[in-house]
Amino acid sequence: MSIEQTLQQLTAQAVQHLYKTEIDPKSVTINETPKNFTGSFTVVIFPYVKIARKNPLQTGTEIGSYLKENLPVIEDFNVVQGFVNLVLGNDFWLREFTRLANNPHFGQLPASGKKIVLEYIGPNTNKPLHLGHIRNMFVGHAVAAILQANGHEVHKVNIYNDKGINISKSMAAWTLSANGATPHGTGMKGDHFVGYYYVLYNKIAIQQAAPWIEQGMERIEAEKNTEIYALAQRYTQQWEQGNPEVLQLWRTMNSWVYQGFKETFEQLGITYEKAYYESECYELGKEMALNGLAQNVFFKQPDGSVWVDLTDSNLDQKILIRSDGTSVYITQDMGVAELRYNDYKPHQMIYVVGDEQIYHFKVLKLTLEKLGKPYADTIFHLYYGMVDLPEGKMKSREGKVVDADDLIAEMLQTAEDHTKELGKTEGMNPDEARRLYRILGIGALKYFILKVNAQKRVLFNPQESVDFQGNTGPFIQYSFARISSILRKFGQDYILPQYQVENLHPLEKDLIAELLKYEQVLKTAADTLDPSVVANYAFGVAKTFNKLYAELSVMNNPNPHTNTFRVALSAVAASIIKKALYLLGIDVPQRM
RNA sequence: GGUCCCGUAGCUCAGUGGAUAGAGCAACUGCCUUCUAAGCAGUAGGCCAUUGGUUCGAGUCCAAUCGGGAUCACCA
Missing domain, CATH: 3.30.1360.70 (Arginyl tRNA synthetase N-terminal domain)
Structure with a gap:
């Protein structure tokens, strides 16, 4: 207790x-x-x-x-x-600290028996990943780790939105102007290669639509008159009909994208155990919609389209199957949910998806409820706010995005610059140095994103680079590196069944109190599904330690018992920093 | 228009109904002969959007207003 x-x-x-x-x-x-x-x-x-x-x-x-x-x-x-x-009194603090220091499982709660499937990432396969996906990945990864530390069985899954008009657009632009070019031939990363043609599609479409736009037609309407749109639409239809050539092109272009994504995931340490593909779920979703129709939970319009009526829940009527018999996004998600439930039989299904889709998930949940699905209730939409740029919303269509790979490269470079400037590379071989830049650069980025409550909309200014001082990842990593240095030098046992300390210094007491909060923080983070709780806590531990470190000597005191105790205290602080940062997907350096 | 989210220091953000609202950045002042100065200490900076209500107690809960945003597609 x-x-x-x-x-x-x-x-x-x-x-x-x-x-x-x-x-x-x-x-x-x-x-x-x-x-x-x-x-x-x-x-x-x-x-x-x-x-x-x-x-x-x-x-x-x-x-x-x-x-x-x-x-x-x-x-x-x-x-x-x-x-x-x-x-x-001293006794209390010392006893609590000793208990903590001697508990190797501290911070890992016993198995709860609760099984959770967490979906995150969810990219479209027509363009590379951007800052929005980065936020999604960091939040999803951290929430999964937090739930695991709380004893839950977590399965991370990804969903690829791999079909539909947007993919067809990239395909259309590629057909018209690539002349058979490939990522390999051009030396481009696969997802960027395909994304290039997605942006190109929009340029061509606007050009071709110019006459109608000049007559005052809306952009979206005018686009439908263009040749390139006609091709994209033909591809979409032929895809559903199973046209072998179109399927071949679709498979090829998607495979380029997957290869590109894989590289980015590796850079960021993002993993998942299973991927779902909308192309493999939409038919199941359609079946479910038709079943609902047969059971009279859904209804049919004269034109053949199938709808669900959610007006009794204060929402609208939503289309599930188009008049031409094809499925829409929500239908696909119904199929995905069903498949996933059958795969895992989880107690909860968490979806890490942007807040722009709050309405969508309400609809999904209610629609599945109407079908009497037992898992409808277990669906939880963990939403995060959009990332804005100084000039406003990111727009992939116009190529106005902070590209994930560019940002990663910048972070690594910034980490390298800082490290060299501070003269910390001395005695490091190039491999070590590169590893350090990665730990610091990616750590800075992850912390920068995760320290803010995920549900808040944030502004990212690419001109102002991510900080390495103050409330940052490197600040916390630095405390860890300092402690590591002490532990290397101390060279004696410091985890003891008992410590001999006459009077605890207030700073020692503060640090113990801070460390004792960890398990409560872990619970709160899991209850609220909020990694920022952990981030702020890790900062607090680092700050409290730094203060002690600045004002007291850890291992150069006349009394050897004091040294042993303070080294142990520092070691536990380092271990908790490491655990907390691990939950955020952030690595720690032995020196920096 | 309906539904939902957000307004806390110049900027970015913490703040589970509890005391005099806290960090970081930016600005200014100190601290490296001692375990790593990516650090530490200090100064300055606030009608917590506004108004009412609930409460012994409200930045936090409720209502309204003002301001910003999202969403309500046979897009995903």
């Missing part, structure tokens, strides 16, 4: 004993005592002054006395207004 829980129970007991009133221990508020008051934990007793029918000071004094008498680790207490500040 944590100290907070102990205090809650004991406070409830105190109220029962003193005022003969039963209260729920969980309703007792226990806070960290703010820095400018004396104490470590604070019990808020405002809610009990009415019960006590005494003023806050008297009530606080009575409850404080009761707590002190019944919990030996409480050394002293003081009452300010309705707050009872508790001072905990």
Whole structure:
């Protein structure tokens, strides 16, 4: 039981004993005592002054006395207004620290028996990955790691949106102007190669649509009159009909894209255990829609299109099958959900998808509910905010995006520049140096993205590079490297069953208190599916350690017991930093 | 128009109904003969969008208003 829980129970007991009133221990508020008051934990007793029918000071004094008498680790207490500040003795901190230092499983909760499938990445196969996908990947990866640390069985899966008009557009532009060029022949990365033709399609389309646009027609309407659009549309239809040549071209271009994606995933350390393809699920989705029609949960329009009516849930009527018999996005997602449920039989299906699709997931869930699917309830849309540029929304169609590969290259370069500037490459061989640039550059980027609550929309200014100082990944990594250096030099055992410390320094106490928060942070992060909780915590640990490091000597004290204890304290701090950063997908360097 | 999200320091963001609202960046001032200065300490910077309500207590909950955004496609 944590100290907070102990205090809650004991406070409830105190109220029962003193005022003969039963209260729920969980309703007792226990806070960290703010820095400018004396104490470590604070019990808020405002809610009990009415019960006590005494003023806050008297009530606080009575409850404080009761707590002190019944919990030996409480050394002293003081009452300010309705707050009872508790001072905990050395014994408590030392005991808690020793427990933590000697627990090799700290930070890994026992198996919960809960199985979760987490979908993330979800790229279209007509263009390379951009900053939006990076946010998706980082968030998804981190949430999966957090859930695993909480004992859940997590299966990460990817979904490829590999069919539809957008892919046909890249295909059309390639047919018209590539002259048989390939990524291999041009030396381009496959996804960039295909993306080039996607952007080219739009250039050609606008050119061809110019006459209609001049007459005042909307861009989207005008595009439908163009030759290149006609080709793209023909490809889409022929694809559904199974035309071998079109399928061949589609397979070839997709394979280029997959090869390109693979390289980017490797750069970022992103993995998944299974990929789903919309091209393999849309027919199942269509079947489900037709079944729903047969069961009268859906309805048919005179033109043959199939719809679901969600007006009773305050949403609209949504199309599931077009009048030409082809499936739409939502239908495909129905198929994907069904397939995935059958594959894993999970307790929860989490979808990491942008907030622009909030409505879509409401529709998906309700539609599956109407079909009576048992997994409808387990669907959870974990959405994240869009990444904006200073000039506004990113637009792939116009090539106005922060490209993932470009950004990675920049981060590695920045890491290299910083490291060289600080003269840290001395004694490092080129391989080591490159590894370090990667750890720092990718770490800086991941931290930069993950420290912000994922649901917030963010602005990314490519002109202002990602920082390496202050509240950043490298700052935290630096604390780890410093501790690693100490551990290399100390050369004695420091994890002991018992430590001999006369009086803990306040900075030591602060650090222990910080370290003890880890498991609660882990739980909160899992409950809220929010990696930023972990990021902010890791920063807090690093900051607290740095302060101690600046003001105290860790291993050069006259008293050898002090050295051993402080080295152990530092080592545990490093281990927790490493665990927390691991959850964020961030690696740590032994030196930097 | 319907539904939903967001407004906290110049900027980027923390802030589970609890005390005098915190970090980082940017600005200014100190600190390397000592375990890594990618660090530490300090100064300055706030009608927490506005107004009402609930509460012993509201940046946090509720309502309205103002401002910004998303979405409501036979696109994905």
